[in-house]
Amino acid sequence: MKLEKGVISNTQLMFLTFSFMQAMIMTANFNYALTKQDTWIVVIAASAVTALFVLMYTVLARRYAGKDLVQINDTVFGPYFGKAVSALYIWFFFQLIIHYAYFYNSFWITYIMPETPRIAFLIMLMFICAMAVKGGIEVIARCGFLLSLIVAVMTSLIFILLFKDMKFSNLQPMLQTPPKDFIQSLHIMLAIPFLDLVSLLVFFPYTAENRKIRKPVLLALCMSTALLLISVVGNVAAAGERVANSTSVSFAIPREIDFAGVLTRLDVLIALTLLITIFMKIAVMYYVTAISTARLLNLRSYRPLIIPIGVLVIGFAVKLYPSDMEQVYAGKNVWPFYAIVQEALLPAVTLAVVYIRKLFQKRGAEQ
């Protein structure tokens, strides 16, 4: 039984993926302090590794065309163990919503409106996300198209306006980062913005052409990598040594734009970027959580779950960490270890089980 009646075209899938990944412009802040001027190399390395993982996800999705993540797990691992694996995924997606909501909230409270109660932004954010999720996959995909273009234009605009402040000598010395820091930064870059593409396994069954999904996702990956490179190179070149000291480089640097005394305080563009990208991230994850839970519990519709999940997110996200710096610490040192389990390990195990089964079936047929 199909839980979602809507269908998106493969072009829409591309823009949805692009928009979904754009939150990396903000989460790259976890990386600057570690790799400084080498961050752009981390971006390229992470993108290359992600391309391999996208191939892995699409192998799974094409092999079980028309089935979503929970159904794939049921088929591969059997009805009981498969449900347990699906529950791990759903718990991970649910936590992603909460952590992004907290990230969004702490940004607004710290930089824009310090006096506002923490819960105010959360309620508004979750309300608008719930509306998008209630609209279904088509609504989210249409939002993705429009919003991804807006963010791309704003990021490029900031790069152009920052151009006169940039010193490309700030990108030197190259490759001076210690290997341990480089690996940690790559791990963070993979775990936080790139590999949560695993959630797309829920979207693939609702695309118009189930089997031609590789090209749109890889194209979206290229586009978002290019956009992130623009942002990272611009920020590092303009900030120089200061990248290591700021908790939000992407926000602090555009503040310095002064274009003939007319265009100033363009940090509001970054605040808008944050608003848009986090909205898309949460809307997609919210949808994925709701529809996967409905599938897991064998419900006829995912819509009754929207309200409880939203309220739970608000309840948990208000005081997730004792302080905002705690999230920066967790994002660097703890979360990547956890996220990589669902993003890389479980899909790899799933694929391995599929191939081992195939091997045994072949042998059985030969005997």
Place this chain on the structure above:
Amino acid sequence: MKIVYVIFAFAVLILYEVPRLVKKKYWRELIAFSVLMVIAFAVSVLQVQDIDFYNPTEKTQYIVKSLYPFDYD
């Protein structure tokens, strides 16, 4: 006083969703909705009363990380 607002908000949400579920005879969905709403209500009450509780969404990552033989610290 805050708790009154919480109860009011939950009442509005329940009144919005439950009649439709009953009308369509979606009993299974109603059970899922009720269970999640009870958890959400408990969490909200703990939050507005400023009671510290074990937040599973924060702690899971620390538990999983402790299983690894290495870390970055």
